[in-house]
Amino acid sequence: MNNRMDTNTPHPPPPDRFEVEKPDDAWRKELSPEAYRITRKGGTEAPFTGEYTNTETPGEYRCVCCDQVLFGAGEKFHSACGWPSFSAAAGEKNIAAKTDSSHGMVRTEVLCSRCGAHLGHVFNDGPPPTGLRYCINSAAIRLVPEGRDDPGRP
Numbered sequence: 001m002n003n004r005m006d007t008n009t010p011h012p013p014p015p016d017r018f019e020v021e022k023p024d025d026a027w028r029k030e031l032s033p034e035a036y037r038i039t040r041k042g043g044t045e046a047p048f049t050g051e052y053t054n055t056e057t058p059g060e061y062r063c064v065c066c067d068q069v070l071f072g073a074g075e076k077f078h079s080a081c082g083w084p085s086f087s088a089a090a091g092e093k094n095i096a097a098k099t100d101s102s103h104g105m106v107r108t109e110v111l112c113s114r115c116g117a118h119l120g121h122v123f124n125d126g127p128p129p130t131g132l133r134y135c136i137n138s139a140a141i142r143l144v145p146e147g148r149d150d151p152g153r154p
């Protein structure tokens, strides 16, 4: 049996303490129910339902919880997997990675390195040059279109 799908990524493991930490209740109040379920409880949105699955707008994608820049629209690609996919992160240190052994698979989970938000998983079947595919929940990220003032969080 070999169902290992964990991936070598350039990202550090999650720190002992995140720079942004809040009580569970505070996150629940600040976030939409879907964003809370995904980022704070490790949930997954249904494929092809997320807001950014097919988005091509130039800009940057930030953490819905703490506003850290996570991905650039330039690295976004269409993977047909049903979730927004990126071939690279905005920076090695913006993402934390850890092994996720849930659901009978060994995968590499990716989190926001600043607040620990669960974002999705990274796989090693992406396009060159990285060969990585970051499979990210739309509800965990927020697009700030290029050239527009960041309206900030609602």
Ligand SMILES: [Zn+2]
Pocket (backbone or CB within 6 Å): 063, 064, 065, 066, 067, 068, 112, 113, 114, 115, 116, 117
């Ligand atoms: Zn964050």
